[in-house]
Amino acid sequence: MSQTNESSQSTNRPSRDSLGLQRRPRRLRTSATMRDFVAETRLDPANLIQVLFVRHGIDQPEEIPSMPGQYQHTVSSLIDAVREARDAGVRCVDLFGIPLEEEKDAQGSEAWNPNGILNRGIAAVRKEFGDSILVMADTCLDEFTDHGHCGVLTEDKHGTVVVNNDKTVPLYVKMAVSQAKAGAHIVSPSGMMDGQVAEIRRGLDDAGYEDVSIMAYSAKYASAFFGPFRDAVGCSLQGDRKAYQQDPANRRESLLEVQLDIDEGADMVMVKPAMAYLDVVREVADFSPVPVAAYQVSGEYSMIEAAAQKGWIDRRRIVLESLTSIRRAGADMIFTYYATEVAHWLKDN
Ligand code: PBG
Numbered sequence: 001m002s003q004t005n006e007s008s009q010s011t012n013r014p015s016r017d018s019l020g021l022q023r024r025p026r027r028l029r030t031s032a033t034m035r036d037f038v039a040e041t042r043l044d045p046a047n048l049i050q051v052l053f054v055r056h057g058i059d060q061p062e063e064i065p066s067m068p069g070q071y072q073h074t075v076s077s078l079i080d081a082v083r084e085a086r087d088a089g090v091r092c093v094d095l096f097g098i099p100l101e102e103e104k105d106a107q108g109s110e111a112w113n114p115n116g117i118l119n120r121g122i123a124a125v126r127k128e129f130g131d132s133i134l135v136m137a138d139t140c141l142d143e144f145t146d147h148g149h150c151g152v153l154t155e156d157k158h159g160t161v162v163v164n165n166d167k168t169v170p171l172y173v174k175m176a177v178s179q180a181k182a183g184a185h186i187v188s189p190s191g192m193m194d195g196q197v198a199e200i201r202r203g204l205d206d207a208g209y210e211d212v213s214i215m216a217y218s219a220k221y222a223s224a225f226f227g228p229f230r231d232a233v234g235c236s237l238q239g240d241r242k243a244y245q246q247d248p249a250n251r252r253e254s255l256l257e258v259q260l261d262i263d264e265g266a267d268m269v270m271v272k273p274a275m276a277y278l279d280v281v282r283e284v285a286d287f288s289p290v291p292v293a294a295y296q297v298s299g300e301y302s303m304i305e306a307a308a309q310k311g312w313i314d315r316r317r318i319v320l321e322s323l324t325s326i327r328r329a330g331a332d333m334i335f336t337y338y339a340t341e342v343a344h345w346l347k348d349n
Contacts, residue, residue: 041324041328042327043320043323043346044089044346045088045089045090045091045339045342045343045347046089046091047091047334048090048334048336048339049090049092049093049094049136049293049333049336049339050085050090050092050093050094050336050337050339050340051093051094051335051336051339052078052081052082052093052094052095052096053072053095053096053097053098053232053233054074054075054078054095054096054097054098054117054120054121055072055073055074055097055117056097056098056099056100056103056116056117057100058072058074060074061073061074061077064232065231066227066228066231066298067232067301067302067305067337068305068309069305069337069341070337072098072232075120075121075124078095078124078125079125079128081093082128082133083128084340085133085340085343086133088340088343089343089346089347090133090339090340090343091133091134092133092134092135092136092186093125093133093134093135093136094136094137094138094335095118095121095122095125095135095136095137095138096138096143096232097111097117097118097119097121097143097144098117098143098233098234099116099117099143099144101234104145104146104236105145105146106145106146106152106153107141107152107171108142108143108144108171109144111143111174111175111178112174112177112178114178114181114182116144116178118138118143118179119178119179119181119182120182122135122179122182122183122184123182125183126182126183126185131185134185135183135185135186136185136187136188136215137182137184137186137187137188138190139175139176139179139187139188139189139190139191139200140172140175140189141168141172142233143234143235147236147237148230148235148236148237149163149237149241150163150168150190150191150192150241150244151163151164151165151168151171151191151193151244152164152167152168163193163243163244165194165195165244166195168191168193168196169193169195169196172189172191172196172200173199173200173202173203174203176189176200176203176204176212177203177207180207180209180212181209184212185212186212186214186268187212187213187214187215188214188215188216188217190217191217192217192220192241192245192246193244195264197214197216197265197266198265200214201264201265213267213268214265214266214267215266215267215268216261216264216266216269216270217272217295218257218258218260218271219246219254219257219258219270219271219272219277219280219284220245220246220270221245221246221247221248221272221273221277222240222241222242222244222245222248223245223248223276223297223299224299225273225299225300226297226298226299227298227299227302228298228299228301228302229298229299232298248276251279251283254271254280254284255283255284258287258288262288262290266290267291268290268291268292268293268333269284269288269291269292270292270293270294270335271292271293271294271295271331272294272297272335273295273296273297273299273300274296274300274322274334275296275322275325277294278294278325278326279329282329282330284330285330285331285332286330291333292330292332292333293332293333293334293335294334295335296322296323296326296334296335298337300322301336301337301338304318304322320342320345323338323342
């Protein structure tokens with residue numbers, strides 16, 4: 001049995017090239033050393049972004065039921081999580097805030113309150129760690145609105161309730177400026193309102209935050225893979241986001257969205273979710289003149305965790321394979337709930 005070598009069975013010999021020599025791609029797979037030597041894609045903690053949640057009104061971190069191993073943090077446990085990420089070699093954390101239920105309103109005004117939970121989290125992390133790890137903030141209202149949509153609701157001319165693009169964008173600007181003030185190095189508008197990047201850039205510049213950069217959620221799909229995240233942040237959404245996030249059926253639309261965001265001043269662009277959209281990641285990576293990120297979202301995480309808990313997959317290999325594939329598709333950076341853990345694995349290698 002140990003002699004079995006499929007490619008050299010006499011009935012199925014490797015093809016010969018024009019000189020009559022055998023092409024044997026397996027030569028480059030013969031040992032771990034050789035495989036490592038020829039690997040085209042490598043994971044590096046430096047371009048993994050650890051996503052973290054900070055919640056108002058709890059005195060202990062709370063595990064998120066649909067995302068085992070991920071927590072809603074207190075400000076103090078957030079600091080510990082950021083320290084662990086940084087010490088493992090991660091260079092950026094992306095923070096989401098969870099306010100009290102009674103702090104939510106129709107506009108999401110807690111989002112730009114300097115004492116709101118997200119801004120307090122940003123400020124605490126920046127104060128503790130300075131420039132030794134980058135603080136990115138989610139710039140979107142859905143965690144803060146009582147209806148759970150990413151913007152302001154109005155009725156259109158026919159009486160249909162819609163998320164009003166142009167009434168929402170100025171609120172994103174206020175939120176982004178408050179995040180910059182709190183100490184965010186990067187703001188990340190994730191609401192998919194048209195024109196949001198340009199207005200946020202203008203607002204940051206006018207407030208003197210020319211050095212704060214924008215990671216634009218450029219190609220963000222109306223995806224069922226966000227399901228567990230809505231648990232994670234206690235989002236109040238009824239219905240869906242199909243009138244502002246993209247239709248999974250479309251590819252070209254992503255190229256337009258990315259182009260517009262770059263024209264509007266995005267410093268980095270993102271495709272989200274990652275694994276079901278690797279074709280989009282590849283196409284964006286092929287033309288983008290700015291760094292491209294992909295977001296391995298909550299549903300991707302939870303599916304791996306659930307299958308691993310059942311013993312149906314090899315958790316560590318699946319995590320590394322999925323992240324490697326996202327990099328191979330062309331992502332420069334990856335948002336992932338696994339960043340710190342993977343950084344530890346890579347260091348131990
Ligand atoms: C919206 C936002 C969402 C996610 C990140 N930002 C949810 C949504 O658009 O419904 C999803 C992240 C994840 O699923 O991991 N602010």
